[in-house]
Amino acid sequence: MKNPWYRFLLFIVLILGTNIIFLLIFPAEPPEPVAEIAYSVFKEKLESDQVATVVMQGDELSGHFVDGVSLPANQLLNPRPGEELLFSRFRTTLPPVEDPELLAQLQQHEVLVEARRAAEPSLLEKFLIALLPWVLIVGVWVYFMSKMRQQGGMGGGLLTKFKKSGAQLYSQQQSRVTFEDVAGLREAKQELQEIIIYLREPLKFTKLGGKVPRGFLLVGPPGTGKTLMARAVAGEAEVPFFSISASQFIEMFVGVGASRVRDLFENAKKNAPSIIFVDELDAVGRARGTGLGGGHDEREQTLNQLLSELDGFTPHDEVIVLAATNRPDVLDTALLRPGRFDRQVVIERPDWRDRGAILEVHTRNMPLADDVALEVIAKGTPGMVGADLQGMVNEAALIAAREDVEQVAMRHFEKAKDRQYLGMERQLIMTDEERKITAVHEAGHALVAHCLPGADPVHKITVIPRGQALGVTQQLPEDDRYHFRFSYLLGRMVVMLGGRCAEKEFFGEFSTGAQNDLKQVMDLAEKMVCQWGMSERLGPLSYSRGEEHPFLGMKLASDKTFSERTAWIIDQEIKEMVQTAETCAAGVVAANHDVLEALAKKLLEEETIDRELFKTFMDGRQLVLPEEGCPDFGNT
Numbered sequence: 001m002k003n004p005w006y007r008f009l010l011f012i013v014l015i016l017g018t019n020i021i022f023l024l025i026f027p028a029e030p031p032e033p034v035a036e037i038a039y040s041v042f043k044e045k046l047e048s049d050q051v052a053t054v055v056m057q058g059d060e061l062s063g064h065f066v067d068g069v070s071l072p073a074n075q076l077l078n079p080r081p082g083e084e085l086l087f088s089r090f091r092t093t094l095p096p097v098e099d100p101e102l103l104a105q106l107q108q109h110e111v112l113v114e115a116r117r118a119a120e121p122s123l124l125e126k127f128l129i130a131l132l133p134w135v136l137i138v139g140v141w142v143y144f145m146s147k148m149r150q151q152g153g154m155g156g157g158l159l160t161k162f163k164k165s166g167a168q169l170y171s172q173q174q175s176r177v178t179f180e181d182v183a184g185l186r187e188a189k190q191e192l193q194e195i196i197i198y199l200r201e202p203l204k205f206t207k208l209g210g211k212v213p214r215g216f217l218l219v220g221p222p223g224t225g226k227t228l229m230a231r232a233v234a235g236e237a238e239v240p241f242f243s244i245s246a247s248q249f250i251e252m253f254v255g256v257g258a259s260r261v262r263d264l265f266e267n268a269k270k271n272a273p274s275i276i277f278v279d280e281l282d283a284v285g286r287a288r289g290t291g292l293g294g295g296h297d298e299r300e301q302t303l304n305q306l307l308s309e310l311d312g313f314t315p316h317d318e319v320i321v322l323a324a325t326n327r328p329d330v331l332d333t334a335l336l337r338p339g340r341f342d343r344q345v346v347i348e349r350p351d352w353r354d355r356g357a358i359l360e361v362h363t364r365n366m367p368l369a370d371d372v373a374l375e376v377i378a379k380g381t382p383g384m385v386g387a388d389l390q391g392m393v394n395e396a397a398l399i400a401a402r403e404d405v406e407q408v409a410m411r412h413f414e415k416a417k418d419r420q421y422l423g424m425e426r427q428l429i430m431t432d433e434e435r436k437i438t439a440v441h442e443a444g445h446a447l448v449a450h451c452l453p454g455a456d457p458v459h460k461i462t463v464i465p466r467g468q469a470l471g472v473t474q475q476l477p478e479d480d481r482y483h484f485r486f487s488y489l490l491g492r493m494v495v496m497l498g499g500r501c502a503e504k505e506f507f508g509e510f511s512t513g514a515q516n517d518l519k520q521v522m523d524l525a526e527k528m529v530c531q532w533g534m535s536e537r538l539g540p541l542s543y544s545r546g547e548e549h550p551f552l553g554m555k556l557a558s559d560k561t562f563s564e565r566t567a568w569i570i571d572q573e574i575k576e577m578v579q580t581a582e583t584c585a586a587g588v589v590a591a592n593h594d595v596l597e598a599l600a601k602k603l604l605e606e607e608t609i610d611r612e613l614f615k616t617f618m619d620g621r622q623l624v625l626p627e628e629g630c631p632d633f634g635n636t
Contacts, residue, residue, distance in 0.1 A: 035069075063111075068086040195275065198212040198320075199320065216343050217281070224385045247280060249302045258301045261306050264276065275319075277321075277324075281323040284306065285331045352375075355381055395415075396413045423469070446458045452588075454491060487631070490631065506596075595623060
């Protein structure tokens with residue numbers, strides 16, 4: 001009833017209804033019939049002295065007959081079938097060709113002629129036509145003004161939708177993910193369980209004078225399950241859960257971000273106790289005053305408002321804030337102090353035990369064959385996070401569906417794992433010479449990896465092009481590693497240079513196939529010298545060379561904090577380290593030439609050699625590790 005357009009339409013309906021009722025009670029008399037006749041019929045009636053008066057108005061000619069005239073249907077332009085009426089009036093249209101004899105004939109037959117001007121709109125019609133545009137303009141203006149009044153006045157109505165936070169409110173029924181759906185992450189679950197216990201039983205903490213942390217920051221690499229953990233908290237907690245991405249705060253209008261933060265916390269306080277989850281916090285939480293990374297006043301205003309809401313003058317003890325980021329190094333220090341985000345919950349990459357539990361979650365609704373061993377798959381997927389494992393399980397199901405089988409078997413998981421690690425197979429046509437070069441290159445990697453003590457076991461060798469590579473040698477560690485010793489890293493470089501040295505041993509020259517190997521060796525040696533203090537000449541010092549800038553994500557030429565002499569020493573140390581690895585790889589390849597040749601031939605025949613076939617091939621063969629040229633790798 002408050003809508004003015006509703007009242008206007010109701011008024012129009014009442015007027016129409018009144019007119020209809022009036023016409024039903026007082027019906028109008030039927031009008032006198034008018035004969036619509038052709039011009040030729042009019043001329044016939046004129047010659048027979050049956051026309052009494054004529055009115056000329058524009059191209060229309062009307063008038064009266066002397067007496068009522070009965071006209072047959074074939075003389076009427078709008079005849080009524082089966083009827084022959086008596087007409088006293090007629091109407092016709094003058095032909096486009098001028099008839100000069102018409103006036104003479106009218107005078108001859110003594111017809112009263114009346115000439116009128118063409119019909120013009122009346123004053124009322126002119127007034128209504130002039131008024132119509134103004135009615136439309138005023139109507140539109142009234143409509144928008146009424147909308148503005150409903151939404152808070154001028155300005156506020158147009159920008160209200162921008163000032164709203166846009167956070168999604170979830171209830172326990174809407175979010176069905178619980179901690180049972182999150183495999184592993186025992187420490188993180190324990191930390192977040194305190195939120196749920198506090199919101200359910202706040203007196204348990206407050207009676208001893210304690211306060212629950214107001215903010216929890218979920219930190220970890222992409223895909224480790226930060227957002228999934230927040231969804232599980234929403235499913236476990238019996239309180240309203242507000243979810244928003246930090247990028248939703250920023251708009252083209254100045255001040256919108258701060259107003260959205262205020263709106264979010266106001267809604268959370270109205271529904272207290274409640275939880276707020278801010279995903280990708282680094283979108284607005286980057287350090288202020290850096291001048292890098294797209295920082296501007298609007299983002300800093302949003303951050304200032306967020307800091308004030310987290311721990312400002314007005315307390316919000318019953319509103320818990322969760323946030324997630326994979327870049328905690330770029331966050332403003334004011335966000336991380338106690339009272340705002342008191343705790344950082346680290347969600348790291350899962351070990352093989354947690355990977356097995358994650359695989360159990362993702363395969364619980366999947367028909368598995370008897371040969372599927374999730375523990376074996378978990379141990380063979382080092383470095384994978386929850387998102388990677390979910391993608392691998394889904395890829396295995398798609399491969400099984402393409403084969404039109406009823407169950408997902410171990411071979412499907414192996415193909416899916418190869419797709420994740422190595423890339424998709426390419427149907428690339430190669431010459432025999434190029435295939436031989438690729439086989440020798442990959443055989444060199446595998447041979448050196450098998451000879452060096454402490455190196456990761458060879459899992460698969462293939463000369464089938466995958467992704468951007470023409471061939472791949474895959475090594476998988478037997479267990480997850482958290483520390484990397486110098487001897488292990490140097491062995492990694494030796495293995496990476498084994499393919500290049502094998503090409504030199506067989507063909508007497510190098511090819512471009514070692515481009516990616518050289519890049520990885522250079523990056524590893526640079527980190528060993530500059531960041532991990534593994535250089536005897538430089539000692540236990542760390543330099544910024546090789547680091548990624550936290551805002552630009554790239555190396556800056558101006559970010560050098562050491563002298564030119566130190567830079568020269570760094571280059572010499574990197575060069576010596578790489579040359580040591582190359583000398584060792586060349587020595588291993590030369591000392592085992594026959595085994596390398598046989599392995600390359602076997603690889604050309606099989607195209608793909610898995611771990612078991614490789615162990616069978618190497619059993620009983622005499623392998624030599626040269627005493628000179630290779631450092632002491634020790635017990636790695």
